[in-house]
Amino acid sequence: xxxxxxxxxxxxxxxxxxxxxxxxxxxxxxxxxxxxxxxxxxxxxxxxxxxxxxxxxxxxxxxxxxxxxxxxxxxxxxxxxxxxxxxxxxxxxxxxxxxxxxxxxxxxxxxxxxxxxxxxxxxxxxxxxxxxxxxxxxxxxxxxxxxxxxxxxxxxxxxxxxxxxxxxxxxxxxxxxxxxxxxxxxxxxxxxxxxxxxxxxxxxxxxxxxxxxxxxxxxxxxxxxxxxxxxxxxxxxxxxxxxxxxxxxxxxxxxxxxxxxxxxxxxxxxxxxxxxx
Amino acid sequence: xxxxxxxxxxxxxxxxxxxxxxxxxxxxxxxxxxxxxxxxxxxxxxxxxxxxxxxxxxxxxxxxxxxxxxxxxxxxxxxxxxxxxxxxxxxxxxxxxxxxxxxxxxxxxxxxxxxxxxxxxxxxxxxxxxxxxxxxxxxxxxxxxxxxxxxxxxxxxxxxxxxxxxxxxxxxxxxxxxxxxxxxxxxxxxxxxxxxxxxxxxxxxxxxxxxxxxxxxxxxxxxxxxxxxxxxxxxxxxxxxxxxxxxxxxxxxxxxxxxxxxxxxxxxxxxxxxxxxxxxxxxxxxxxxxxx
Numbered sequence: 001x002x003x004x005x006x007x008x009x010x011x012x013x014x015x016x017x018x019x020x021x022x023x024x025x026x027x028x029x030x031x032x033x034x035x036x037x038x039x040x041x042x043x044x045x046x047x048x049x050x051x052x053x054x055x056x057x058x059x060x061x062x063x064x065x066x067x068x069x070x071x072x073x074x075x076x077x078x079x080x081x082x083x084x085x086x087x088x089x090x091x092x093x094x095x096x097x098x099x100x101x102x103x104x105x106x107x108x109x110x111x112x113x114x115x116x117x118x119x120x121x122x123x124x125x126x127x128x129x130x131x132x133x134x135x136x137x138x139x140x141x142x143x144x145x146x147x148x149x150x151x152x153x154x155x156x157x158x159x160x161x162x163x164x165x166x167x168x169x170x171x172x173x174x175x176x177x178x179x180x181x182x183x184x185x186x187x188x189x190x191x192x193x194x195x196x197x198x199x200x201x202x203x204x205x206x207x208x209x210x211x212x213x214x215x216x217x218x219x220x221x222x223x224x225x226x227x228x229x230x231x232x233x234x235x236x237x238x239x240x241x242x243x244x245x246x247x248x249x250x251x252x253x254x255x256x257x258x259x260x261x262x263x264x265x266x267x268x269x270x271x272x273x274x275x276x277x
Numbered sequence: 278x279x280x281x282x283x284x285x286x287x288x289x290x291x292x293x294x295x296x297x298x299x300x301x302x303x304x305x306x307x308x309x310x311x312x313x314x315x316x317x318x319x320x321x322x323x324x325x326x327x328x329x330x331x332x333x334x335x336x337x338x339x340x341x342x343x344x345x346x347x348x349x350x351x352x353x354x355x356x357x358x359x360x361x362x363x364x365x366x367x368x369x370x371x372x373x374x375x376x377x378x379x380x381x382x383x384x385x386x387x388x389x390x391x392x393x394x395x396x397x398x399x400x401x402x403x404x405x406x407x408x409x410x411x412x413x414x415x416x417x418x419x420x421x422x423x424x425x426x427x428x429x430x431x432x433x434x435x436x437x438x439x440x441x442x443x444x445x446x447x448x449x450x451x452x453x454x455x456x457x458x459x460x461x462x463x464x465x466x467x468x469x470x471x472x473x474x475x476x477x478x479x480x481x482x483x484x485x486x487x488x489x490x491x492x493x494x495x496x497x498x499x500x501x502x503x504x505x506x507x508x509x510x511x512x513x514x515x516x517x518x519x520x521x522x523x524x525x526x527x528x529x530x531x532x533x534x535x536x537x538x539x540x541x542x543x544x545x546x547x548x549x550x551x552x553x554x555x556x557x558x559x560x561x562x563x564x565x566x567x568x569x
Contacts, residue, residue: 026386035404048415090296093293093295128303211395212511253394264388
């Protein structure tokens with residue numbers, strides 16, 4: 001009987017400890033939401049206000065009025081959406097060719113893609129910015145889009161997937177006089193949906209959240225994405241107006257958290273898969 | 278018929294052309310351009326006034342204290358993040374490895390910071406680490422410890438940035454290690470159980486070697502990723518106080534408009550460091566790592 005009790009105690013302790021660890025990672029977000037609904041006075045009291053006396057929804061309006069946030073939001077949507085669509089248009093044929101055709105220079109060309117995967121934007125941003133300035137594109141959204149339309153990681157991942165699709169299926173389709181375009185559309189794409197979803201989710205999360213690249217590519221409010229607008233709240237709202245800064249932050253985080261809440265399984269799989277393969 | 282043969286010959290090249298063009302234009306060409314720029318005293322206003330200076334920018338880098346400071350900060354940051362993240366995520370992964378609903382909830386929870394923008398994370402932690410009104414100092418006082426200046430003192434700023442980065446990274450690496458642990462065949466553990474091997478021994482002799490490819494992979498991507506650190510620094514400290522958190526990329530960023538040639542030369546150095554790290558890791562560790 002005694003050992004049985006001990007076992008229950010241990011299990012309970014384990015659960016408690018796990019809950020505590022979970023809190024370390026979740027609490028900062030709850031604190032962000034709580035602060036975003038407090039008054040300035042409440043953020044300054046000691047001990048801190050855990051739950052605001054009456055939620056200050058006006059904080060969100062104030063954060064939104066601190067800059068052209070509608071423009072920022074639209075820019076984020078346009079940039080992220082365009083990247084994902086263009087990436088697929090370019091990636092699918094390339095991955096198909098690398099997976100299913102034999103041609104001269106294939107190894108070398110594929111090696112170049114792997115090499116490109118290793119060279120970060122933090123190295124190439126100066127020359128790319130000068131190129132964009134030369135082409136007169138700095139005042140448009142293109143500098144945030146076109147450098148990413150050729151996604152080396154995506155081509156690599158999709159090629160792996162395409163290679164696993166049996167040759168016989170493709171040969172059978174060819175005997176039926178199916179064009180290569182039709183083979184891609186009717187066989188390759190439907191059979192590699194998990195990989196395509198992985199790449200899309202991965203692209204969405206990383207470009208929606210991107211800060212460095214838009215920071216170095218933009219110099220006017222008209223082309224800035226949401227991340228830059230929120231980061232600038234500290235300058236426009238004053239560094240001690242934490243309730244407003246956190247309200248802006250909630251606007252940036254909530255869309256991603258909602259997506260995560262509903263497809264956390266897929267996103268987790270996407271990230272782990274991208275890590276292992 | 279002949280036309281068709283020609284088309285079949287060039288078809289692969291047509292299919293990969295857009296992808297290759299993108300990579301050539303936005304990765305390969307810029308790398309060459311970067312090296313070219315690093316040999317110039319570049320004039321942003323008037324390109325024709327740019328002057329070829331050979332390796333001058335590089336000799337300048339080697340003679341400047343602030344560059345070494347940035348390199349040192351980046352190395353300390355990298356070492357801190359890599360070691361802490363490795364240990365903690367290995368620990369958590371082994372602990373949460375068993376399949377179960379609560380475990381997967383905890384795993385998804387600790388992964389959350391990874392899908393959120395670094396801007397948001399930095400802002401939240403700036404507020405938590407605020408020296409007067411911040412929650413962390415309140416908690417420290419609550420348990421009777423002296424408050425810390427966190428990001429506002431040159432003594433604690435870098436470690437504060439490290440804490441935030443580790444906090445954000447743990448979830449991702451935990452998941453990779455969990456996936457690795459779950460791919461080990463149970464029959465190996467059953468054999469060990471028959472031999473009455475201790476838990477500790479099983480971990481050292483079986484678990485660790487079996488997941489070493491993934492640990493090796495984590496080591497590489499985390500080191501390279503940490504060497505590129507910028508966002509947290511830019512939002513949380515602006516490189517300060519007193520350059521205590523100026524990292525390499527932040528340093529490059531600082532010169533991007535005032536002295537492009539010098540900035541490009543530092544970029545070349547960063548690229549060389551990243552290349553070298555990848556190379557060293559592959560050479561040294563490929564021998565020790567167990568591959569199935």
